[in-house]
Amino acid sequence: MIDVVFNHATVRNRADMLQFLDLCxxxxxxxxxxxxxxxxxxxxxxxxxxxxxxxxxxxGYNRIGPFTPEGLxxxxxxxxxxxxxxADHVFLFTGGLAKGERDLPRARDRAEAAIAGLLPMxxxxxxxxxxxxxxxxxxxxxxxxxxxxHANDICERLxxxxxxxxxxxxxxxxxHLEAEIARAGKAGRILGxxxxxxxxxxxxxxxxxxxxxxxxxxxxxxxxxxRRAGFAGPIEVEIFSEDWWQRDPAEVMDIALDRCKAxxxxxxxx
Amino acid sequence: MIDVVFNHATVRNRADMLQFLDLCxxxxxxxxxxxxxxxxxxxxxxxxxxxxxxxxxxxGYNRIGPFTPEGLxxxxxxxxxxxxxxADHVFLFTGGLAKGERDLPRARDRAEAAIAGLLPMxxxxxxxxxxxxxxxxxxxxxxxxxxxxHANDICERLxxxxxxxxxxxxxxxxxHLEAEIARAGKAGRILGxxxxxxxxxxxxxxxxxxxxxxxxxxxxxxxxxxRRAGFAGPIEVEIFSEDWWQRDPAEVMDIALDRCKAxxxxxxxx
Numbered sequence: 391m392i393d394v395v396f397n398h399a400t401v402r403n404r405a406d407m408l409q410f411l412d413l414c415x416x417x418x419x420x421x422x423x424x425x426x427x428x429x430x431x432x433x434x435x436x437x438x439x440x441x442x443x444x445x446x447x448x449x450g451y452n453r454i455g456p457f458t459p460e461g462l463x464x465x466x467x468x469x470x471x472x473x474x475x476x477a478d479h480v481f482l483f484t485g486g487l488a489k490g491e492r493d494l495p496r497a498r499d500r501a502e503a504a505i506a507g508l509l510p511m512x513x514x515x516x517x518x519x520x521x522x523x524x525x526x527x528x529x530x531x532x533x534x535x536x537x538x539x540h541a542n543d544i545c546e547r548l549x550x551x552x553x554x555x556x557x558x559x560x561x562x563x564x565x566h567l568e569a570e571i572a573r574a575g576k577a578g579r580i581l582g583x584x585x586x587x588x589x590x591x592x593x594x595x596x597x598x599x600x601x602x603x604x605x606x607x608x609x610x611x612x613x614x615x616x617r618r619a620g621f622a623g624p625i626e627v628e629i630f631s632e633d634w635w636q637r638d639p640a641e642v643m644d645i646a647l648d649r650c651k652a653x654x655x656x657x658x659x660x
Numbered sequence: 661m662i663d664v665v666f667n668h669a670t671v672r673n674r675a676d677m678l679q680f681l682d683l684c685x686x687x688x689x690x691x692x693x694x695x696x697x698x699x700x701x702x703x704x705x706x707x708x709x710x711x712x713x714x715x716x717x718x719x720g721y722n723r724i725g726p727f728t729p730e731g732l733x734x735x736x737x738x739x740x741x742x743x744x745x746x747a748d749h750v751f752l753f754t755g756g757l758a759k760g761e762r763d764l765p766r767a768r769d770r771a772e773a774a775i776a777g778l779l780p781m782x783x784x785x786x787x788x789x790x791x792x793x794x795x796x797x798x799x800x801x802x803x804x805x806x807x808x809x810h811a812n813d814i815c816e817r818l819x820x821x822x823x824x825x826x827x828x829x830x831x832x833x834x835x836h837l838e839a840e841i842a843r844a845g846k847a848g849r850i851l852g853x854x855x856x857x858x859x860x861x862x863x864x865x866x867x868x869x870x871x872x873x874x875x876x877x878x879x880x881x882x883x884x885x886x887r888r889a890g891f892a893g894p895i896e897v898e899i900f901s902e903d904w905w906q907r908d909p910a911e912v913m914d915i916a917l918d919r920c921k922a923x924x925x926x927x928x929x930x
Contacts, residue, residue: 486860492878498835527797529833530876531860540835563799565768565810590756590801595862606800608762 394650395449397423397584397628401639407432408440413643415444423450423582423626424475426468438475449626450520450555450582451477456485456532457504465508469515479520479553479581480512486530498534502544505552513551520581521545522555527595537561538570545579553579556616557628559586559599562607568615575619583616585609585650586629597632602649609653625654664920665719667693667854667898671909677702678710683913685714693720693852693896694745696738708745719896720790720825720852721747726755726802727774735778739785749790749823749851750782756800768804772814775822783821790851791815792825797865807831808840815849823849826886827898829856829869832877838885845889853886855879855920856899867902872919879923895924 396419398410405413407428414422422441429437441448451472454465472480484501491497505519512519521541524533535541538561541554554574561567574580587605592598602609613625627646634642666689668680675683677698684692692711699707711718721742724735742750754771761767775789782789791811794803805811808831811824824844831837844850857875862868872879883895897916904912 487876492876492881494833494878495835525797526795526833527862527865530858536833537835563764563796563806565765565807588800592797592865595797595865606757606762608764611762 392650392655393421393624394419394647395421395423395624395626396643396646397450397452397626398425398428399452400627400629400634400646401642402428403635405639407437409639411440411444411446413639414446416640417643417647420445421447421449421624423452423628424448424477425452426471429471429475434471434474441475448475448477449479449624451475451480453481453483454508454519455483457501458485458488461485462504466511469508469511469517472517473515477517479518479555481520481522481555482508483522483524483532484534486528486532486534494530494534498540501534502547505544506548509548509551517551518581519552520555521552522557522584523560525560537564537566538574539564539566542570542573542577542579545574545577553581555582555584556580556612557584557586558607558609558612559584559588562588562612567612571612571615571619575616575621578620580616580619580621580623582623582626583613583621584626584628585613586627594632597630599630601629601631601634601645602627602653613654625650662920662925663691663894664689664917665691665693665894665896666913666916667720667722667896668695668698669722670897670899670904670916671912672698673905675909677707679909681710681714681716683910684716686910687913687917690715691717691719691894693722693898694718694747695722696741699741699745704741704744711745718745718747719749719894721745721750723751723753724778724789725753727771728755728758731755732774736781739778739781739787743785743787747787749788749825751790751792751825752778753792753794753802754804756798756802756804764800764804768810771804772817775814776818779818779821787821788851789822790825791822792827792854793830794827795830802866807834807836808844809834809836812840812843812847812849815844815847823851825852825854826850826882827854827856828877828879828882829854829858832858832882837882841882841885841889845886845891848890850886850889850891850893852893852896853883853891854896854898855883856897864902867900869900871899871901871904871915872897872923883924895920
């Protein structure tokens with residue numbers, strides 16, 4: 391059996407966190423990726439109790455950011471909550487340019503300084519920060535880090551406590567992908583591997599990701615790169631899609647598990 | 661006065677090629693970028709006659725591609741027509757993956773081989789091929805070349821007769837942009853500089869580009885990179901936008917010229 395983790399975002403529109411945990415448990419899944427705002431909806435005590443009752447571990451915790459003054463003000467509380475939930479890593483999202491700003495290199499320097507500022511507390515709490523480079527179409531609006539190369543550069547400069555998460559939707563197009571995955575793996579900094587697919591056409595920059603197999607990404611090929619780079623962790627399903635959000639969460643998860651088996655399973659067609 | 665060229669695509673929905681040439685002439689513009697399919701709509705003889713009557717030169721000719729068997733079959737005729745119009749350079753667009761294909765590296769190798777195959781005829785005709793790296797959100801569908809670094813690599817391998825066009829919309833996000841522009845300039849291979857803007861939000865992957873100044877790209881900063889890299893050619897306005905296509909072509913061009921003066925003019929605010 392392949393090791394699959396669901397990110398709650400995949401079914402968040404029709405399953406709250408407690409329902410999501412039940413759905414994972416029903417499918418024999420022992421690890422989840424969760425969101426702070428979803429914890430707030432059901433209450434932290436109930437969320438923690440449900441996790442304990444299911445004996446579940448937390449892989450990724452979403453999230454710190456954007457790096458506005460307000461967003462950074464909340465970062466400490468988010469890290470502390472992530473620690474209470476025993477998360478392996480905490481996603482950070484830099485956000486884009488400030489209002490009226492056009493100086494992308496300066497925004498990048500500022501984001502890197504903010505990450506550096508978060509590291510001591512992250513290490514004290516026994517956590518890791520995960521930089522997830524987003525697709526270049528999200529630069530300026532959602533992020534200033536849009537390639538694995540850039541994320542690797544930042545990790546090298548900042549040292550311990552920060553790693554990368556590789557999401558195929560954001561990175562599949564990069565001609566340096568294999569080399570940068572190898573570089574990240576050599577440094578032991580691959581914290582996660584997120585799957586979904588790139589649809590043709592893609593109708594929306596944020597919310598039109600595909601189910602694995604419905605698009606044009608060479609998912610098995612990229613998984614091979616990640617495995618050759620030494621990543622032994624789970625495959626995390628994270629699909630932001632207005633289409634899939636409308637469907638029954640149990641059905642979405644079952645389809646996703648079937649696709650994962652077909653694409654990543656040991657017994658997949660050669 | 662700054663040297664501005666309009667790409668016909670900017671006003672193509674409401675101005676045919678003859679009207680477009682008149683609009684350029686009325687604004688004292690002596691160079692244009694044109695499209696083969698627009699020539700066909702008005703007839704080649706009339707298009708050539710209008711160009712001669714206005715004493716206009718052709719900068720870019722659109723286009724060769726996609727590199728399907730059918731698209732490549734038309735390439736020879738497109739190059740010959742570009743030569744009859746005295747174009748400085750001919751844009752090539754590789755197209756994306758073949759139907760059902762997921763092997764992006766193989767598609768990239770195939771595209772490069774196709775470009776190599778077009779070069780002898782291009783040189784014989786006294787033309788240059790222009791690789792315009794497109795935004796990564798267009799990979800798989802419209803192109804397989806999505807960074808200036810990749811385009812520079814291809815140019816280095818193929819040698820004489822092929823260069824790059826830098827479109828801010830496609831490349832502004834790249835953390836290596838300045839270095840790759842410098843690399844292209846050092847090799848004398850910058851054939852064009854296209855301006856428009858990146859809107860927040862961007863509502864469509866293809867047809868929601870902004871008017872210069874309406875978005876978040878540091879246009880003056882990127883022009884500075886291009887000039888420092890030695891490019892002395894014109895600033896080409898190319899805006900694919902359902903919004904601007906609906907407006908009066910003369911008004912669109914006047915607004916664009918005003919914006920170019922404000923952003924790129926010698927007397928712009930420091």
